[in-house]
Amino acid sequence: NNTRALYGLAKKAEDLGVRIITGVEVKGFESNNSTGAVAAVETDRGKINCDQVIIAAGPWVRDFWTMLDLPEKISIKTDEGDLRDNIDMWRFWQLEEGLLSINPDQLLTNDGKIPPVLHVDTDAPLFSDADGSLITDKLWGIYYKPDWHFNGIQGGSAPYKVETPVSEVQIDPYGPSSPEFVSGPEFAHMWVSALAHCHSRFQNHIKYYNREPSGGIGCFTADSFPVFDSFRENAYVIADSNHGWKMLGVGRLVAEEITGKSQSLLEPFRFSRFEKGKLHPTSNSPFPWS
Numbered sequence: 492n493n494t495r496a497l498y499g500l501a502k503k504a505e506d507l508g509v510r511i512i513t514g515v516e517v518k519g520f521e522s523n524n525s526t527g528a529v530a531a532v533e534t535d536r537g538k539i540n541c542d543q544v545i546i547a548a549g550p551w552v553r554d555f556w557t558m559l560d561l562p563e564k565i566s567i568k569t570d571e572g573d574l575r576d577n578i579d580m581w582r583f584w585q586l587e588e589g590l591l592s593i594n595p596d597q598l599l600t601n602d603g604k605i606p607p608v609l610h611v612d613t614d615a616p617l618f619s620d621a622d623g624s625l626i627t628d629k630l631w632g633i634y635y636k637p638d639w640h641f642n643g644i645q646g647g648s649a650p651y652k653v654e655t656p657v658s659e660v661q662i663d664p665y666g667p668s669s670p671e672f673v674s675g676p677e678f679a680h681m682w683v684s685a686l687a688h689c690h691s692r693f694q695n696h697i698k699y700y701n702r703e704p705s706g707g708i709g710c711f712t713a714d715s716f717p718v719f720d721s722f723r724e725n726a727y728v729i730a731d732s733n734h735g736w737k738m739l740g741v742g743r744l745v746a747e748e749i750t751g752k753s754q755s756l757l758e759p760f761r762f763s764r765f766e767k768g769k770l771h772p773t774s775n776s777p778f779p780w781s
């Protein structure tokens with residue numbers, strides 16, 4: 492249960508003396524004129540002076556990047572040693588998700604335990620469970636799990652790239668409230684057919700697909716791996732590239748780094764890797780974050 496897990500994490504932080512203020516929108520940063528460091532955070536409820544700012548804004552990182560006057564376009568060194576210029580720093584992917592409204596217990600393991608999230612990537616031809624037509628004979632992928640919060644089988648498929656120019660992508664209203672970025676009928680057809688491909692128990696199940704809007708966009712770096720780095724002396728950016736729960740331990744490493752202990756585990760994720768050509772491997776999976 493994501494909501495309960497996040498309230499649990501918030502409580503752990505508050506028990507350590509952290510004060511969480513919600514409902515405040517950051518509008519910009521005020522700089523120290525001589526050094527460029529961030530002297531204050533400008534919000535819709537006034538200015539907050541600061542010694543250090545940490546930005547972990549998920550898909551809104553594009554806007555914080557602009558507020559910090561960081562480059563929208565970057566140079567990347569290729570494996571051959573050439574410098575390719577004018578590459579977008581950010582790109583958006585649309586994550587499509589959905590729900591089969593059936594008893595989630597159907598996916599418990601044989602001994603009644605909660606299974607891991609199942610991921611299937613394959614190039615086996617995928618046929619429609621509705622009419623037998625070929626959906627794709629190219630690489631495809633899905634993930635799914637029993638979900639007692641949504642009361643069904645919840646999951647998604649490989650995301651697709653948002654082709655709108657990065658600066659024009661409308662991030663808000665976000666997720667299911669977005670008029671543009673929600674899963675459509677094509678997703679439902681593909682995902683339920685893919686579930687039926689994986690388990691015969693899901694054949695003829697399109698009727699249980701929950702039609703409520705679902706999904707959302709993620710903001711990714713040029714190599715689809717996170718950036719953890721300090722900018723303008725005291726602005727630490729955690730740009731997660733949609734890695735979700737895998738990122739839980741990062742907060743502690745970043746705290747150590749900010750208090751003076753550089754973390755070797757964070758080294759591969761510096762912004763300078765693009766210009767130095769120290770990129771992460773390109774995924775062969777249909778998921779950019781695998």
Ligand SMILES: Cc1cc2nc3c(=O)[nH]c(=O)nc-3n(C[C@H](O)[C@H](O)[C@H](O)COP(=O)(O)OP(=O)(O)OC[C@H]3O[C@@H](n4cnc5c(N)ncnc54)[C@H](O)[C@@H]3O)c2cc1C
Binds near residue numbers: 517586587732
């Ligand atoms: C459809 C979808 C499904 C996903 N499913 C999974 C999954 O099953 N498992 C998994 O591990 N990961 C999943 N992810 C990825 C995961 O949601 C993200 O990696 C994770 O939420 C990033 O956490 P974060 O705290 O860095 O950013 P976020 O959770 O995005 O939080 C950023 C916060 O910044 C706030 N904000 C934005 N702009 C401003 C501003 N100007 N002022 C103040 N606040 C602002 C936002 O309101 C938001 O609360 C999914 C992502 C999507 C889109």
